Amino acid sequence: MTDSLTVRDNRTGAEYEIPITDGTIKAADLGQIKLNDDTPGLATYDPGFVNTASCRSSVTYIDGEAGILEYRGYPIEQLAEKSNFLEVAYLLVHGDLPSKEQYDNWVHHITYHTFVHENVKAFMQGFRYDAHPMGMLMASVGALSTFYPEAANISDPDNRQIQIIRMIAKMPTLGAWAFRHAQGKPYVYPDNDLSYAENFMSMLFKMSEVKYDPDPRIAKALDTLFILHADHEQNCSTNAVRSVGSSQVDPYSAVSAGIGALFGPLHGGANEAVLKMLRRIGSKSEIPAFIEGVKAGNERLMGFGHRVYKNYDPRAKIIKKACDDVFEVTGVNPLLEVAQELEKIALEDEYFVKRKLYPNVDFYSGLIYEALEFPPEMFTVLFAIGRTPGWLAQWLELVQDKEQKIARPKQIYTGERKLDFVPAAERWA
């Protein structure tokens, strides 16, 4: 067997042999296929990059058919059960699990960079009273580049590390302040005695008490949710971080672009749609009629199906377990019963079985967030906090990858050519 592709151009009769490496051909190799020396070479057309690899990456492995997700080779199930978010963040960014000393150092640094410059507080206060927290997060992360102008020096490894630590550390502070802003409540400063998730809860929920006392079960569930969202290879927001980062801009600007991508309803907003759907269904007795409507093509069963996973999304299983822990504290969300019954019926129904439609990560996460009294606008902020180490690990990989170039796709031009410009005064005469 030869690892190559023989291509015959039927326009010219010419044959080409193109090497196959890692199951891909280099798009640039198609450039040699030309009608003649004066015409451009063949290119591929792939809106949404559905069949184009944009990079080599050793961060995250997904096998959608088998329902496998691994960070740096470790199965998500084991990380969610036995690790914690900051250790997973270290793993993603550094590529290996930390020694005791490395872990302590990492946690220490992230804990002591949770504070933001007072001026950040002042400009966050300048947002309208009803500002969307994702818009506030995107703007404030982008603005951090002005507080750390040295971040522009992306070729210095030590400099890159400190910006990574700062961003992972400050994201909960900015997210929590955006949440408090919408509620008209004073912003709460970080409490560095608390763990990452506990401190986030303190900044979200603390009122007049001297010290916030987080429930460890809720903190653990939040930590687990952060782990589940920490990376997902070349999704839309990660691609945005890489694309913007390929211009060699500082990492705050690149991550801010990722937050913008995540803000869109096709990416970060599905769990809110699940909640709306469950509320509309209302009770178990209404499920059969709803399912019939889905099968008739009237609407989709939100939280089911995935572009990559054609099996149970491994994250959905873990979230289901986190639901139990959270509801033990908050009391059961009545919509949980509807969700569980819906899942049971759908998993047995031929329509869903045939199309390999299984629950995805969003099917249960909205229920947890709602039980924790987060408004739907905050759901994506929680996603962004969890995804930050993944964005940064991918950015780090990008800036060190010698094969990467500035992201600059081709286009197929469909407009007019060589028109004669008539000045406005003549056109409007």
Ligand SMILES: CC(C)(COP(=O)(O)OP(=O)(O)OC[C@H]1O[C@@H](n2cnc3c(N)ncnc32)[C@H](O)[C@@H]1OP(=O)(O)O)[C@@H](O)C(=O)NCCC(=O)NCCS
């Ligand atoms: C995630 C999603 C966009 C993936 O879509 P995709 O990979 O492009 O799959 P397609 O839209 O081509 O769907 C394939 C088939 O399954 C059906 N299908 C896919 N998701 C479905 C859903 N949630 N409910 C009902 N039918 C669904 C489609 O109608 C199509 O059926 P057909 O072959 O009879 O036309 C899609 O499954 C979806 O819309 N899910 C609901 C929204 C959601 O939960 N999004 C969060 C993703 S993390």
